[in-house]
Amino acid sequence: ELKVEQNPLFLSMQEGKNYTIYCNYSTTSDRLYWYRQDPGKSLESLFVLLSNGAVKQEGRLMASLDTKARLSTLHITAAVHDLSATYFCAVDTNAGKSTFGDGTTLTVKP
Amino acid sequence: EPEVTQTPSHQVTQMGQEVILRCVPISNHLYFYWYRQILGQKVEFLVSFYNNEISEKSEIFDDQFSVERPDGSNFTLKIRSTKLEDSAMYFCASRKKGNQPQHFGDGTRLSIL
Numbered sequence: 001e002l003k004v005e006q007n008p009l010f011l012s013m014q015e016g017k018n019y020t021i022y023c024n025y026s027t028t029s030d031r032l033y034w035y036r037q038d039p040g041k042s043l044e045s046l047f048v049l050l051s052n053g054a055v056k057q058e059g060r061l062m063a064s065l066d067t068k069a070r071l072s073t074l075h076i077t078a079a080v081h082d083l084s085a086t087y088f089c090a091v092d093t094n095a096g097k098s099t100f101g102d103g104t105t106l107t108v109k110p
Numbered sequence: 111e112p113e114v115t116q117t118p119s120h121q122v123t124q125m126g127q128e129v130i131l132r133c134v135p136i137s138n139h140l141y142f143y144w145y146r147q148i149l150g151q152k153v154e155f156l157v158s159f160y161n162n163e164i165s166e167k168s169e170i171f172d173d174q175f176s177v178e179r180p181d182g183s184n185f186t187l188k189i190r191s192t193k194l195e196d197s198a199m200y201f202c203a204s205r206k207k208g209n210q211p212q213h214f215g216d217g218t219r220l221s222i223l
Contacts, residue, residue, distance in 0.1 A: 033211050035214075096165045101152065
């Protein structure tokens with residue numbers, strides 16, 4: 001059974017600082033997604049990573065995928081308060097099942 | 111931009127009753143999903159649906175659950191005899207192709223009394 005582990009689960013950052021969220025998964029897959037969820041809201045797609053070495057950037061967020069290490073990272077550069085949310089990675093199997101990590105709740109403090 | 115819509119936004123039901131959660135996926139999408147999220151916890155996969163049949167289901171999706179696509183637009187999740195532990199937020203999602211991100215609806219909050 002595919003397992004997806006994120007760390008840290010909780011992250012409190014100062015504005016302007018950098019940090020990385022890690023997503024490890026247990027079996028081979030080349031489809032990994034990052035989503036953002038604000039409290040009480042739905043999930044919003046951030047990044048789609050479909051191949052080894054893929055790197056995507058949007059604003060202060062950058063995601064990468066290493067399929068050999070079964071690892072994806074979400075890097076936050078110069079954090080701002082608006083980035084406060086819960087971030088999930090999700091990994092697909094060929095059969096169409098998406099397994100989500102536990103989520104990383106990010107709080108950016110002034 | 112097209113959206114996935116879910117109704118109702120909140121459903122309160124007595125334990126043992128049947129509930130039907132409704133979703134209208136984005137019109138040209140081909141893959142449909144149901145997830146649940148217990149308050150403060152992670153998103154749990156329930157079932158995926160493609161080409162008018164279930165393509166994958168989780169161990170949570172037991173005999174009390176069923177899905178239907180009764181017409182060209184709706185996608186429903188039925189829970190036959192609800193239990194207290196079914197209380198959660200239920201999200202519907204859809205995507206056009208298997209390697210694209212899923213678009214999520216706003217969810218239905220199901221409260222079982």
